[in-house]
Structure formats: C-alpha cells, structure tokens
Amino acid sequence: MDRFVIDACCAEVLSERLWVTRKVLNAVDGQHSMLATPFAADADRYRRMLAEFRAVTGSRPYLNHCTIACTVGAQHFGVTDADLQTRPNRDIVATRQKIMAFTRVVTGAGYHQIARVFNIDHSAVIRACERHEDFIRQVLARKIEAE
Numbered sequence: 001m002d003r004f005v006i007d008a009c010c011a012e013v014l015s016e017r018l019w020v021t022r023k024v025l026n027a028v029d030g031q032h033s034m035l036a037t038p039f040a041a042d043a044d045r046y047r048r049m050l051a052e053f054r055a056v057t058g059s060r061p062y063l064n065h066c067t068i069a070c071t072v073g074a075q076h077f078g079v080t081d082a083d084l085q086t087r088p089n090r091d092i093v094a095t096r097q098k099i100m101a102f103t104r105v106v107t108g109a110g111y112h113q114i115a116r117v118f119n120i121d122h123s124a125v126i127r128a129c130e131r132h133e134d135f136i137r138q139v140l141a142r143k144i145e146a147e
Contacts, residue, residue: 035087046136049069052076053068053072056068066107069107070099070117073102079092084096084118085118100128100132101131101136102136103132130139
C-alpha cells in the first residue's frame with residue numbers, strides 16, 4: 001500500500017513538472033520549436049568556439065582534445081577552468097553543461113572521459129548532453145542562425 005502512495009505522489013509531481021514545462025515553452029513563442037530555447041543567443045558563440053578548437057587541435061594534435069574544448073569553452077563563456085572543475089558551483093551550472101555538451105559534440109568523446117576533465121560524475125555529463133547536444137549540433141551544422 002505504501003508503494004502505491006509513493007508512486008501516486010511521484011506521478012503527480014512529474015505531471016506538474018510537465019505542465020510547467022509546457023506552460024513556459026508556450027509562453028516563450030507559442031510553440032515547441034528549437035528557436036524558442038534560450039540557447040539561440042549562444043549560436044554565434046558556439047561557432048567561434050568551434051573555429052578556435054579546430055585551430056588549436058590542428059596545430060597541436062597531440063594534446064587532449066577534451067581538455068582543449070573545456071579551455072576554449074571557458075574562455076568564450078568568461079569563466080576559468082578551475083571554476084568548471086570545482087563542485088558544487090551553482091553559479092555556473094548552465095555554463096558548465098553547455099561546455100560539456102560542446103565537448104561531446106566536437107570531440108566525440110565518451111561521457112566518462114569528459115567527466116574526468118570536468119571532475120564530475122558521468123551522469124551529470126549525460127544530463128548536460130541530453131539538454132544541449134542537439135541544439136549545438138544544429139548550430140554547428142548551420143541549421144540555426146544567430147539572432
């Protein structure tokens with residue numbers, strides 16, 4: 001009987017979160033498009049990061065590409081590598097997630113490898129990639145233009 005009560009409570013919380021998410025997305029643009037995301041402003045930043053990443057890895061192919069992507073991302077987002085690697089640092093969670101997803105897109109590295117660079121658990125990298133990876137791939141493929 002207790003398990004049923006717990007499952008019912010979890011279902012209620014999840015449905016409330018879905019409702020809030022839908023409400024926020026509808027309020028932004030009236031539809032569920034990728035352009036309605038708050039990340040569209042970062043499109044130009046991701047392109048500049050990719051250009052710098054390619055320049056560095058082209059001239060120094062022996063360096064760890066995950067470390068390079070982390071450093072390039074930190075420079076473009078205006079944070080330090082130490083900020084990205086310390087936890088918990090709630091001030092830059094969104095920035096860290098975006099840089100982790102960027103690292104995954106440009107290097108193709110596994111979640112565990114990226115997690116080691118950021119000194120974080122691999123499940124956090126998975127969550128960051130779920131949130132930001134598709135958008136970054138579309139931006140770098142030039143499907144979404146900067147606003």
